[in-house]
Amino acid sequence: MPQKSLQELVDYARTHSPFYAQAYKDVPRTISHITQLPVVDQAAFWEANRWPENSLLTGPLTDAGVYKTGGTTGAPKFSPWTRGEHADAVTAFGAGMVRAGLKPGHRVANLMASGELYSGMLFMEHGLHASPVENVRFPVGSATPDDAIAELIANFQIQVLIGEPMKLSAVAECVVKRGQDAGSVELVLFAGDLMFDDLRPILARAFPKATVSSIGLASVDAGLVAAPVPGSDVRVHEEFANRTLVEIVDDETGEPITVAGVPGRLIVTNLFRTLMPIIRYPVGDRAEWVDVERRHFRLVGRSIEGARVGVIAMPTEDIRAALIAADPEHHMTGMQMVQRRWDGRDGLILRLGYTTERPPAELTARLIDAVHAARPDYPSYVADGMIHELVIEWVPRGELVTNPRTGKLRQVLDERPPA
Missing domain, CATH: 3.40.50.980 (Rossmann fold)
Incomplete structure (x- = not known):
């Protein structure tokens, strides 16, 4: 199906979707730049996308396929696609497979x-x-x-x-x-x-x-996001020409990032999806530009993933990088953070998968030292009695906890009791 211009897409959404009509009530009628539009508030978006009373969709469900997403966090969300939208998406993805x-x-x-x-x-x-x-x-x-x-x-x-x-x-x-x-x-x-x-x-x-x-970057809710870029770095993607507009915005200010190497939130606008319009929608990933002119960007992790132990932030990507660097023989085949609380203090267990023999004890000690080097405040807070010592737990790779429906690894498990 043909793409819409940004102006056409916004006009259609605000005319036919009560959600977008409210979201754009203070937006000028003529759009000269995408930053005139607010980034979608996901909580409000999914509150509007309820069944049977729905204020997000632009029309009735008469010829559509409905998918469900839950991912590794959050409640399942339902996402409808028209026949034409679905055909356009899989055609683009099929071409991306050849590039891959x-x-x-x-x-x-x-x-x-x-x-x-x-x-x-x-x-x-x-x-x-x-x-x-x-x-x-x-x-x-x-x-x-x-x-x-x-x-x-x-x-x-x-x-x-x-x-x-x-x-x-x-x-x-x-x-x-x-x-x-x-x-x-x-x-x-x-x-x-x-x-x-x-x-x-x-x-x-x-x-x-x-x-x-x-194979490409897409999700049930956001739809198409980006195509694979051939090369050694499997995290590099590019927006689908004439189908998606990709932005990376600052985590705090929401302002667009226009230089390479600066990470921020990944935002997508889908130019052909109109039943459930996706306009400046947060994908849930963090990314950085590799080549701004060619619209190449690198995924650097999930926006929401990481643990906090007391006041110590433990981003999954940073901790994983420290562990891999300290494990040159590649014993580790998966990492999962488990947050627990006992005796009035928070603690963190790094659950690491292995595939053959259980790794030696000296590796465990070396990995703990590597994490401490990456987060020097952690042992200091342990010494002050504020948090528990870091624990590494080795398990067969198949015992790492995954989402029962999708099979995705759950990066962080919060097993602390409710406040």
């Missing part, structure tokens, strides 16, 4: 989640159908046992795997434990979550000939 490395005739195992209105499996399957190159599709699903997937890889010489990073790493671990030769796998495409560096070693062991790439 999909080749004519590739045999592709789709390991994304399905059921319960989840979009992952369906969206990828439609994207493969819409791809400009021929391909052979195996709609496997994330609920299929890892051993069965390993057998499928061997029997059909699967060349491409598509999945959420934790499912891909589970299959890789299974392949390694079986001593299986999975040299047929040429391409590993991930979606649904960031591909953290601590998962890369197990993928390389299982699929030594494979290139790892993002």
Whole structure:
């Protein structure tokens, strides 16, 4: 379906959606720049998107598909797409798969989640159908046992795997434990979550000939966000030309960031989605520009993820980077922060996954030292009796807690009692 200009999109939204009419009541009728529009208040957005009384949508549900999102945090949210919107989105995504490395005739195992209105499996399957190159599709699903997937890889010489990073790493671990030769796998495409560096070693062991790439950035609520950019940095993406407008804004001021290397909140405007308009919508990720002119940006983490122990902020990306640097032999294959409170003080457990033998005790001590070096206030507050000592807990990778519906790793578990 044809894109709309920003002016057309705003006019349509404020005319047909009570939510946007209220949000734009003080916005000029003529829009000269996107910053004249407020960034969407997500709480108000989803309050308006209730059922059956809905004040967000621009029209009735007469020809649409409805997906549900819950992710790793928050209550599920329902997101409708018209037939044309969905077709446009999967066509763009299918083209992005080719940029990511999909080749004519590739045999592709789709390991994304399905059921319960989840979009992952369906969206990828439609994207493969819409791809400009021929391909052979195996709609496997994330609920299929890892051993069965390993057998499928061997029997059909699967060349491409598509999945959420934790499912891909589970299959890789299974392949390694079986001593299986999975040299047929040429391409590993991930979606649904960031591909953290601590998962890369197990993928390389299982699929030594494979290139790892993002399949693109999208979500059920925001829709299309960005396409993969070929290269060694799998976190670099670019906005979909003529389909999305991507901004990075300052965390505090909300002002647009226009220089490279400065992280902020990722904001997207979808130029073809009109049933549920997405205009200056916070994606939930933090990013930084790599090349402003070419609209290339790098994802640097989730906006909301990290733990706070007492007054000490523990961002997941910073802590993970410190651990990886102190683990050159790649024992760690996943990290999860667990916040607990006992004896009147907060404490933090770093739950780390491993795939073969339990790591040695000296590594645990080295990792704690690395975290203390990255956050020197932490041991000081421990010494003052303000918080508990940092704890590292090793578990088999499969015991890291994931979202039961999507399989995504839950980066932070807050197990503290209510105040």
